[in-house]
Amino acid sequence: MAEIVVIGAGLSGTLMAYELLAQVRREDRLTVISEGPAYHFVPSNPWVAVGWRKRDEIEIDLVDIMKRKGIRLLTQGARRVHASDKRIELNDGAIVDYDYLVIATGPELAFDEIPGLGPQGHTQSVCHVDHAAHAKAAFDKLAENPGPVVIGAVQGASCFGPAYEFLFILETELRRRKLRDRVPMTFVTSEPYVGHLGLDGVGDTKGLLESELREKHVKWITNARVTSVEAGRMMVEELTEDGALRKTHELPFAYSMMLPAFRGVAAVRGIEKLTNPRGFIIVDKHQRNPDFPNVFAVGVCVAIPPIGPTPVPVGVPKTGFMIESMVTATAMNIGALLRGREPAAQPTWNAICLADFGDSGVAFLAQPQIPPRNVNWSSKGEWVHYAKVAFEKYFLRKMRRGAPEPFYERFLLDRLNIAKVKELRTGT
Template sequence: MAHVVVVGAGLGGTIAAYELREKLGSEHKVSVVNKGSRFHFVPSNPWVGVGWRDRAAIEVDLEKVFAKRKIALHAQGAKRLHPAERRIELLDGESISYDYMVIATGPELAFDEIEGFGPEAHTQSVCHVDHALMAKQAVDKLIASPGPVVIGAVQGASCYGPAYEFAFILDKALRDAKVRDRVPMTFVTSEPYVGHLGLDGVGNTKGLLEGELREHHIKWICNARVDKVEADKLLVSEIAEDGSVFKSHEVPQAFTMMLPAFRGIEAVRGIEGLTNPRGFILVDPYQRNPSFPEVFAIGVCVAIPPVGKTPVPVGVPKTGFMIESMVTATVHNIDQLIKGKTPSAIPTWNAVCLADFGDSGIAFVAQPQIPPRNVNWSSSGKWVHLAKIGFEKYFLHKIRSGESEPFYERLAMQALGIDKLKKVKIEPEA
């Protein structure tokens, strides 16, 4: 009997556990290590931040559904991985041995890298449901006492879609409250241009998003490095192509929500051969770590180089379909190893994304996610908002029911009218 341990129970880790249980059958053991027993649907956090969702609406009790699927849950959380010993140490001192491991931890949020930055200081976040609930309280204060708003993503960030989403969702919430006319808004981003998204754009995301910002009376600063955040302003350097400071800005703020840079979690950071200097997991084309071949990684914790050089560091996002592609390839490859065969599944890393703007939105498809691409498409309209709502309900239903059906693949085929979006490539047996 093989024991496969998944570390992390977010989007990637949860569906990985489901797919492993489906693929491996009852003769093998599947365990999940997570800090806490609750799954939160992170794409809904921008809605939580303005009060359109509460915690209960986007939360799933994993203890019940995992027990139903015969998946062991260790909710103590991970303290340190010891890959040379095939062992993970938990925060309560317990250790779990494994035959194969899937690291799906997501990131640690690097708020501490900028003075005055983060929910414990002068800015808000929608990266975690707890932060989104704090943001909701700050939004209530903003509506009661309107003032300047800053939305965006700082240097080194690798997730930009939620920043655009929250800018337009907050705009809608402020319009509904009849105070938008007293709230000047600025979008501050490390991207070299609006709509870059860490992907050098997809289709016409540059034109679409610039147009949306103009129509919603939101100014923007690109190539932005946030140097410091104070209670009433952000100190921002706009960086030129040669790395020099092109212009310095003091951006007034009564409310700021900016996405942070990510790094690997403490349990894996600094393990030679496993991670890069930021703590992200190194993987080969099969999602397998070259130094520790029993270890696979999926999702945001995976090390992916940027798509090109930019004046301010810009990371690559790991979108939902890309993560699902990693999951399916990883599960296939672990199954092959257990059977004494050679891994043969390579994820395609295609991207399918719905960005909700409160009453409209933008959708894009990139095949593959990192350019050059075979498909490079984007579109906008009210249908995206409706599709995002429907997708949220569909996804949470699947998590609560413990089904391993591919979520983003179904989204691509139904919501976007795509006949086939290949998730993995299977190499022929040698």
């Protein structure tokens, strides 16, 4: 009998548990450790923040689903991984031993690295459904008393798509309410150029997103380093390409949503040879840690080096399609180990993304996600908005059933309009 444990029940952890079911043997036990019993669909958070979705519409209670699947669910959360001893200390003091561990915790949000940043400070976030609900209450106040808006992502951020999405979703809702003319908007990003996305761009994301910003009368600041945030005021340093200070901005705002930098969670941060200095899990080509070969990692918690040097630190995103490839490879590799074979499966790390802008959107395909690429394609259109709405419904329905399948791959390559599928698959 083997004890297989997954820490985390977000996208990567939940999918990991589902896919492991097909790999474990009858005598093995599969355990998921989560912070609470609920899963929520993070890509819908920008919609929650403007009232287009309610929290309960994007949340799923995992208790019954996991029970039906024969998966032990522990909702106390993990306090510390003791990798040398092959055990996990839970927040209530309980101990869970493991033979194989998959770390799928996602990140810790590093709001504290900038004074005044975050929901406990003076800016909003859409990284968690709790934050999105808080952002909705702040948006209601903005609607009652319109004023300047500052949206973006700070230095060290590695997930830029939601910043662009929320900017344009917010802009769309303001237009619908006939308030847009009373709300000046500025996009502030650590990216070296608009549309970099932590990926050095994909296709013509630079041109597409710059055009969208101009069309929607949104000013922008790139190579931006946020130094502090006060009530109604953000201090920003704009750097040159060689890292010198070009200009200091003092940006007034009535509402601001800024994505933070990520770091590894406290349960793993600082474990020598398991994590890098930011607390992300070091893995090899099989998603396996080289020094603790019974430990794997998938999702946002995985250490991926930046694409290249930039004046302001910029991380690399881990998209849903990419995460699915990590999950599938890891499940197959643990299945091999359980049967006395060496891991052989490798993730593809391709990226397919649908970025919703409220009434249109941008889609891009990067094969592989890290350049140079075999396919480097992007496109803009109303179809992207409707595809993302359809995918949300598809994904949540499948998740409630506990379906062990690669949701992003099946939907994006099999369920979209045939012409668009061809574009996504071939880049033509």
